[in-house]
Amino acid sequence: xxxxxxxxxxxxxxxxxxxxxxxxxxxxxxxxxxxxxxxxxxxxxxxxxxxxxxxxxxxxxxxxxxxxxxxxxxxxxxxxxxxxxxxxxxxxxxxxxxxxxxxxxxxxxxxxxxxxxxxxxxxxxxxxxxxxxxxxxxxxxxxxxxxxxxxxxxxxxxxxxxxxxxxxxxxxxxxxxxxxxxxxxxxxxxxxxxxxxxxxxxxxxxxxxxxxxxxxxxxxxxxxxxxxxxxxxxxxxxxxxxxxxxxxxxxxxxxxxxxxxxxxxxxxxxxxxxxxxxxxxxxxxxxxxxxxxxxxxxxxxxxxxxxxxxxxxxxxxxxxxxxxxxxxxxxxxxxxxxxxxxxxxxxxxxxxxxxxxxxxxxxxxxxxxxxxxxxxxxxxxxxxxxxxxxxxxxxxxxxxxxxxxxxxxxxxxxxxxxxxxxxxxxxxxxxxxxxxxxxxxxxxxxxxxxxxxxxxxxxxxxxxxxxxxxxxxxxxxxxxxxxxxxxxxxxxxxxxxxxxxxxxxxxxxxxxxxxxxxxxxxxxxxxxxxxxxx
Amino acid sequence: xxxxxxxxxxxxxxxxxxxxxxxxxxxxxxxxxxxxxxxxxxxxxxxxxxxxxxxxxxxxxxxxxxxxxxxxxxxxxxxxxxxxxxxxxxxxxxxxxxxxxxxxxxxxxxxxxxxxxxxxxxxxxxxxxxxxxxxxxxxxxxxxxxxxxxxxxxxxxxxxxxxxxxxxxxxxxxxxxxxxxxxxxxxxxxxxxxxxxxxxxxxxxxxxxxxxxxxxxxxxxxxxxxxxxxxxxxx
Numbered sequence: 001x002x003x004x005x006x007x008x009x010x011x012x013x014x015x016x017x018x019x020x021x022x023x024x025x026x027x028x029x030x031x032x033x034x035x036x037x038x039x040x041x042x043x044x045x046x047x048x049x050x051x052x053x054x055x056x057x058x059x060x061x062x063x064x065x066x067x068x069x070x071x072x073x074x075x076x077x078x079x080x081x082x083x084x085x086x087x088x089x090x091x092x093x094x095x096x097x098x099x100x101x102x103x104x105x106x107x108x109x110x111x112x113x114x115x116x117x118x119x120x121x122x123x124x125x126x127x128x129x130x131x132x133x134x135x136x137x138x139x140x141x142x143x144x145x146x147x148x149x150x151x152x153x154x155x156x157x158x159x160x161x162x163x164x165x166x167x168x169x170x171x172x173x174x175x176x177x178x179x180x181x182x183x184x185x186x187x188x189x190x191x192x193x194x195x196x197x198x199x200x201x202x203x204x205x206x207x208x209x210x211x212x213x214x215x216x217x218x219x220x221x222x223x224x225x226x227x228x229x230x231x232x233x234x235x236x237x238x239x240x241x242x243x244x245x246x247x248x249x250x251x252x253x254x255x256x257x258x259x260x261x262x263x264x265x266x267x268x269x270x271x272x273x274x275x276x277x278x279x280x281x282x283x284x285x286x287x288x289x290x291x292x293x294x295x296x297x298x299x300x301x302x303x304x305x306x307x308x309x310x311x312x313x314x315x316x317x318x319x320x321x322x323x324x325x326x327x328x329x330x331x332x333x334x335x336x337x338x339x340x341x342x343x344x345x346x347x348x349x350x351x352x353x354x355x356x357x358x359x360x361x362x363x364x365x366x367x368x369x370x371x372x373x374x375x376x377x378x379x380x381x382x383x384x385x386x387x388x389x390x391x392x393x394x395x396x397x398x399x400x401x402x403x404x405x406x407x408x409x410x411x412x413x414x415x416x417x418x419x420x421x422x423x424x425x426x427x428x429x430x431x432x433x434x435x436x437x438x439x440x441x442x443x444x445x446x447x448x449x450x451x452x453x454x455x456x457x458x459x460x461x462x463x464x465x466x467x468x469x470x471x472x473x474x475x476x477x478x479x480x481x482x483x484x485x486x487x488x489x490x491x492x493x494x495x496x497x498x499x500x501x502x503x504x505x506x507x508x509x510x511x512x513x514x515x516x517x518x519x520x521x522x523x524x525x526x527x528x529x530x531x532x533x534x
Numbered sequence: 535x536x537x538x539x540x541x542x543x544x545x546x547x548x549x550x551x552x553x554x555x556x557x558x559x560x561x562x563x564x565x566x567x568x569x570x571x572x573x574x575x576x577x578x579x580x581x582x583x584x585x586x587x588x589x590x591x592x593x594x595x596x597x598x599x600x601x602x603x604x605x606x607x608x609x610x611x612x613x614x615x616x617x618x619x620x621x622x623x624x625x626x627x628x629x630x631x632x633x634x635x636x637x638x639x640x641x642x643x644x645x646x647x648x649x650x651x652x653x654x655x656x657x658x659x660x661x662x663x664x665x666x667x668x669x670x671x672x673x674x675x676x677x678x679x680x681x682x683x684x685x686x687x688x689x690x691x692x693x694x695x696x697x698x699x700x701x702x703x704x705x706x707x708x709x710x711x712x713x714x715x716x717x718x719x720x721x722x723x724x725x726x727x728x729x730x731x732x733x734x735x736x737x738x739x740x741x742x743x744x745x746x747x748x749x750x751x752x753x754x755x756x757x758x759x760x761x762x763x764x765x766x767x768x769x
């Protein structure tokens with residue numbers, strides 16, 4: 001093998017050949033389209049379509065559907081002195097995408113020699129599609145695979161990672177020399193390149209999700225580590241470039257100040273610097289996103305590996321021998337039960353037979369009824385007790401908010417917490433509930449934290465209210481319930497809770513437990529509550 | 535929440551949607567891994583004749599082949615496809631469904647999935663070829679070993695008698711295929727795209743086929759089925 005060292009990595013060279021072969025020696029040829037073109041013309045068009053897909057993929061928020069590709073094909077056909085109807089163009093595009101580039105949906109392989117290991121079947125897939133559930137049904141969106149990018153880059157662009165650094169260096173030099181026009185293109189390239197990295201990440205994630213077997217760990221590690229080092233370097237360099245742009249802007253400003261105005265060339269330079277600045281900022285924010293995506297990629301990769309562990313051990317039967325052939329041999333009396341073969345894949349039909357659940361629901365109702373029966377000792381589960389506690393807290397909070405609104409309605413002027421408290425003391429039942437566990441004080445502090453309750457806004461921006469499941473103070477939930485008994489909510493527009501001074505409100509609270517009496521001293525700021533009416 | 539309540543909650547979700555996804559119901563999904571909850575669900579599985587399997591962030595409920603309580607019945611099938619469906623239609627529908635699965639997942643590679651999409655026109659061509667073999671077999675001398683049941687040649691004839699695929703009526707090839715595909719689409723197994731000209735498997739179908747349906751361990755069950763062990767034609 002020592003003699004053949006120069007053949008190390010030979011399969012990488014063949015990968016390019018395999019990719020080109022998939023275009024030139026395309027299978028599934030349809031003569032109705034092929035004969036429309038002279039030798040080589042269709043090859044040119046197919047490659048142009050690939051470049052178009054790359055262009056669309058790299059531009060975010062631009063979908064690459066069969067329609068957009070067909071439009072592109074229509075645009076370039078005149079260059080080949082061809083004039084086809086839109087229907088034919090659409091069919092031709094479909095032929096290029098589905099039959100040639102996607103090989104009619106079937107996997108395409110190319111034998112490649114891996115010296116030392118023998119011939120291997122290399123799967124060739126230049127484009128990938130993604131099904132999107134759009135407004136008017138499913139839409140297919142096309143994008144290049146890694147192999148697709150590899151092919152296109154090798155046909156024109158230089159090796160991506162090297163060019164990235166070179167691009168940056170060039171940009172710095174350009175800015176230094178105030179060659180802004182070129183710099184615009186360079187900075188736009190930077191955005192594109194970082195987006196492509198992002199795209200690589202997304203494609204890799206998709207690949208992992210689709211089939212973990214297509215992914216090898218080296219590829220994953222290479223992608224993650226290269227992205228990481230690249231980003232670390234690039235991130236600081238980008239900032240440096242941004243600083244330089246700021247300097248350039250300052251110089252322009254100085255020039256403007258000394259000369260009074262900028263000449264035409266300098267004004268143009270300024271406009272160009274703005275564009276560069278925007279591109280650089282965009283690149284930096286895209287880089288930040290890339291870092292985040294890298295993290296999520298690692299997570300997804302690990303999870304999928306874990307999930308597919310069982311799969312990798314799985315052994316599959318021969319579908320044709322085990323199912324299809326016996327199906328072809330089956331007797332008439334079995335015909336009606338053949339659908340049972342599909343049963344494991346079909347959704348259950350709960351409306352028809354929901355026996356277990358019905359049982360469950362009845363039990364739940366029974367329990368509710370039993371709560372009110374004092375004479376029977378009902379075994380309460382932990383979650384029932386918790387639910388009851390939450391319900392009680394919710395009721396207390398509701399009573400407190402209601403008291404505030406009622407009191408405000410009567411007062412019609414700002415009042416202090418102490419005044420409200422004295423009023424509540426007169427309503428023994430409510431008062432007892434509110435002071436148990438110091439709920440009134442805790443809720444008051446939370447209200448102070450909120451500072452204001454804009455009831456008018458709540459009325460206009462109301463979202464779906466869900467039963468408060470936590471027992472935490474939820475003003476929206478309280479207002480919603482209050483609205484049942486008081487539809488106008490006392491005509492109150494807004495409540496504002498403030499602490500205008502250091503005045504304290506101190507109270508001894510007494511609790512009776514059996515014969516014993518306990519007392520505790522509470523001190524709280526005497527909050528001020530201001531009310532505005534509609 | 536008690537374990538039984540959690541198990542019931544998971545069961546309910548599975549009955550409602552057929553699956554429980556980690557992405558949307560993370561907490562409940564993770565409860566499936568709780569040993570106690572899992573044990574309760576295992577008892578449901580045994581008594582109610584289904585399986586709950588976890589694949590790639592989703593939990594699925596799979597009624598066993600003969601499960602007429604949770605699974606499909608012939609009646610459902612008739613209502614779903616055609617009220618006047620005859621025995622031979624039911625056979626053809628089952629065969630086409632299985633043939634679609636075969637074209638997608640019948641590969642001999644380590645990963646048996648052999649295609650990303652399937653055009654309806656291609657499916658018709660493949661079915662034509664398959665049925666033509668059966669018909670040709672019938673023509674040949676009886677001395678040859680019989681490869682097809684008489685029953686199958688009947689559906690091959692039914693297929694052959696259907697009109698050209700350009701038409702979409704129920705009595706045409708395309709109509710028959712679309713009917714079958716729609717049933718599978720309703721079950722979230724396939725998607726009909728490109729104006730009903732192309733079929734794509736869903737993530738659910740991929741998950742179920744690669745992680746359960748094609749498992750070698752099921753061969754015995756399937757063989758048993760064909761031997762008439764799981765005969766449940768009365769459903």
